[in-house]
Amino acid sequence: MSPEAVTQCPCPSGTGKGGVDMHIAEPLAIYSLHFDRGDADSGTVALWSPITDTRLGEQPEWIRDHRAEPIAYVRGARPSVQVSLLANHFVPASFELSAFGRSLSPAHGPDTPIRWLGPHPVTLERTAGWSTLAEPVPFNRPLPNHIGTHSLELQWVAEWTDADGSARQLFLGNSRHELFTTGAPMREGGAGAPPSGAYVPLVRWSSRWCAGLESRKDICDALLRGLPETGLRYGVPAWTVRHMLTVGGGMCGGWYQLFQQLANCQGVTLEGRTLHLVPKDDPRTDEVRWEAMVAVAPGINQLEPSRLTRLQGRFHDCVRYPFAPDEPVELLGRVESRYVFMAGWDDGHCLNFLEDSGRLYLYDACFRTEAVELDMPLPSADGRPVRLGAESSFRRRYLHPTLPFLMGTLRANGRLWEVDLGRNEFGITVGTEQVPEIDIMWTR
């Protein structure tokens, strides 16, 4: 049978219309299609619901008139599908099953119908009721060999020859599938990821934003550019990807995991690091340099610093630094809302790094819209103090514009300006670029 014959096939009324009260009255209908069957042979990228934290493939992804969940494969994969049919009376016990649909590759022409599956021999277990084919049916051709999102619509047909030798065909219904092709196999078990695969919004976003891209750097850049489209906001108290997807945003501890997983969906591995400031007490003067890093930008998808997590009060910005305790210094009192990342092990700012072609790129999903190229090796996550001089590329290209103040307990103008967040006392805030040397630590 030619594809043209299928397109001319009269479709039974009601086929393909949604609605839970729809009855299936056709003699024989495609009933359910199961792609991710939880085994290696499926070859799928496992997709998970962040709402229920269950794998979409625990049930057939497509159930006629009831369910139509997306499916995902690494690009160029050749899927197979477990098919269930629902038969009423008066259908042939044996026939050949096929599915036709438009090509997904531009090379074939978008409107060219092709036989995606079959002809596959079928013998029904029963001529009234459900029959699940003994083996999954393989696709005849691979999926597109590039990253992308696709709409795959299949027209299912049974063909057989009657006793009198005449060829017969029966239309079994349409199935429509949201399909993602990803760049490369994922690394399983990343921070905050489901046990296998990824949460479905992440695969959908990343496959759309990175459509047609090849290089790891281009993929990560596209992901960073796409993040505002998610509507997820910075400064919401959530620290895991699933929690972020549920409540609409998160802290940097969640954002860096989300960005890692977006890249992982396309087979790109990022290194996560948490930047800690090392506090140094001076017991002679009771000063502490430094108590916190301070951000003034509102963060992604925020118009102003989040009311949930910002600190609001009077900050004392120091006009110049360093200064001697006994010399007068001008402090600019500003009542503002800012984010404060406390020094020490207990807090810090979470970032991602990409090593590509001998270069190191920093991705800050919370505060930056472009990658930052750095002249340094990937920082070791060993928690050892690292001293940053004024010429450090990390300081100049990232730290100064992103975390523009350091907060300290300092002596100035005859008094000690203490940091006590419980009492809304923010010490003195000094321009990060004015500080000659900054000690930091990196952990995962």
Added chain:
Amino acid sequence: MPTTREQLRRMVAERKPPSRGFAWGELMGALEQMEVGPLEDADVGVLVELLAQRGRVPLRGQPPVPHSMPPEELVQSRALKILAQAGRLALIREDLVRLEREPSAPALRELARQLLSRLESEEEA
């Protein structure tokens, strides 16, 4: 007026948290005191209980929101470090296994993994 450290001990011994809960700053201060030492058996009991309660402590007021991990995980991270420093990891083997497996902050999982590995090495030796 009992100190926060004493209130924590009473919470464990008598199953009676202070009626108003703990102030976050005072809770952190008490943990800092334990870190400096010396650590008494009652303090060890407090730290073990903090882990068993998954860092959930009745709090009063608005705790500051850490950026890299939730407050409950921060409490557990502090408890782990203090118990590791005191050589009492054998008491919290199950918590280490749990923290290594649960979807918690990567830093906390990594810490749990390292301490579990250290504990197993010590036991083998």
